[in-house]
Amino acid sequence: MNIKHQESRFTSVAHDPLDSRHHGAINIPIYQTSLFAFENHEGFERAMLNVLDHHVYSRGNNPTVEFLEQKLLELEEGESAKCFASGMAAISAAIMSVIRSGDHIICTNQAYGPTREFLGTYLERFGIETTFVDGSSMEEWVTAIRPSTKLFYLESPTSGMFELQDLEALAQLAKGIGAVTICDGSWATPCNQRPLKLGIDMVVHSITKYIAGHSDCLGGVVIGSHILMDRLSQTEYMLFGGIMTPQSAALIIRGLRTLPLRMQRHQDSGLRVAKHLQDQAYITKVNHPGLTTHPQHELALRQMLGFSSLFSFETKEPVEKVKAWADHLRYFKIGVSWGGFESLVTVKEIDDGSIKGKWTLVRLYIGMESPEDLIRDLDEAWEGLESSLTIRMINTPNV
Numbered sequence: 001m002n003i004k005h006q007e008s009r010f011t012s013v014a015h016d017p018l019d020s021r022h023h024g025a026i027n028i029p030i031y032q033t034s035l036f037a038f039e040n041h042e043g044f045e046r047a048m049l050n051v052l053d054h055h056v057y058s059r060g061n062n063p064t065v066e067f068l069e070q071k072l073l074e075l076e077e078g079e080s081a082k083c084f085a086s087g088m089a090a091i092s093a094a095i096m097s098v099i100r101s102g103d104h105i106i107c108t109n110q111a112y113g114p115t116r117e118f119l120g121t122y123l124e125r126f127g128i129e130t131t132f133v134d135g136s137s138m139e140e141w142v143t144a145i146r147p148s149t150k151l152f153y154l155e156s157p158t159s160g161m162f163e164l165q166d167l168e169a170l171a172q173l174a175k176g177i178g179a180v181t182i183c184d185g186s187w188a189t190p191c192n193q194r195p196l197k198l199g200i201d202m203v204v205h206s207i208t209k210y211i212a213g214h215s216d217c218l219g220g221v222v223i224g225s226h227i228l229m230d231r232l233s234q235t236e237y238m239l240f241g242g243i244m245t246p247q248s249a250a251l252i253i254r255g256l257r258t259l260p261l262r263m264q265r266h267q268d269s270g271l272r273v274a275k276h277l278q279d280q281a282y283i284t285k286v287n288h289p290g291l292t293t294h295p296q297h298e299l300a301l302r303q304m305l306g307f308s309s310l311f312s313f314e315t316k317e318p319v320e321k322v323k324a325w326a327d328h329l330r331y332f333k334i335g336v337s338w339g340g341f342e343s344l345v346t347v348k349e350i351d352d353g354s355i356k357g358k359w360t361l362v363r364l365y366i367g368m369e370s371p372e373d374l375i376r377d378l379d380e381a382w383e384g385l386e387s388s389l390t391i392r393m394i395n396t397p398n399v
């Protein structure tokens with residue numbers, strides 16, 4: 001797939017008309033202020049009637065943050081956007097804005113861990129129940145519906161096993177029962193997927209990842225219709241106060257300018273490395289929606305515009321051995337998150353009680369380095385580990 005055909009959309013989003021208030025500055029200034037003062041009390045009182053339409057206090061509106069919100073809503077083709085301090089601040093605010101005590105939520109069982117904890121454990125305190133389903137099975141979503149179901153929470157693709165949900169079909173199903181749909185689109189970014197165009201009500205992103213793109217700040221965004229976003233802005237946004245700082249907004253605006261270029265590189269490098277790994281004897285399966293072997297590849301081609309570069313592979317090699325392999329890697333850093341320059345790796349053992357038994361899952365994030373260097377790194381670390389294990393075996397006396 002080619003992200004280039006979308007570039008004109010990004011040209012207009014990244015190209016800002018000169019604003020005389022900023023003396024022609026080519027970058028929006030960082031409005032480092034907590035409050036905005038008024039020339040007279042009458043103007044102040046007028047603004048206080050609707051603080052979200054005026055500049056009164058930065059836990060409401062800040063021009064640098066608003067500038068970013070405007071760009072993000074244009075990219076998603078939504079009506080309104082609000083930025084938050086992190087992806088989780090955006091996700092929890094979006095969820096809270098559409099549910100109340102006694103409601104029921106359905107969510108894919110592959111959603112990001114803290115999101116599942118928020119839905120399944122935290123919200124239980126307020127009498128809100130969540131049913132977790134196999135998100136790829138329409139039948140499970142239908143079966144889980146109750147008269148009190150008010151929200152379908154989606155994350156497509158997910159960031160561990162890279163499962164997709166059928167966004168259009170689920171949006172229709174939810175509309176039929178009067179439920180709202182929220183979709184976490186962090187993996188795809190607005191370059192590669194537009195959930196609102198497929199009928200989803202609200203899209204959330206962890207901006208921390210690809211959108212910011214440099215591992216130097218955190219952020220989140222919720223984008224949706226005026227009706228849903230006005231409600232969220234007046235309550236969860238203003239009352240919880242998990243707002244984005246103007247410094248983070250400025251870094252993210254800078255990152256946005258190269259988003260399509262970076263995503264094209266991530267797509268190409270990610271697929272290149274994933275295809276290479278598919279051929280390795282020690283790997284049993286590579287989970288990447290862009291591979292023809294992915295069970296939902298057809299759905300991916302239908303609802304996505306391209307792919308990114310976070311994926312996982314499965315191996316029957318013991319987890320301790322695979323961790324030792326990760327220790328041998330030169331370019332891949334061991335760490336959480338993704339979306340910045342540097343490639344990342346994490347290893348964990350999975351024991352889901354299935355007949356598969358225990359197995360090892362490796363998550364790889366393919367950064368901006370040369371894909372040839374990354375492939376060499378992955379191969380050499382494995383060869384290095386195998387030969388050091390062989391030497392250790394030869395040197396270990398039989399007892």
Ligand SMILES: Cc1ncc(COP(=O)(O)O)c(C=O)c1O
Pocket residue numbers: 086087088089112155159184186187205206207208209218219220337
């Ligand atoms: C898919 C997904 N959604 C949301 C989040 C939360 O984002 P943040 O860390 O910015 O709060 C993460 C973080 O890793 C994530 O992977």
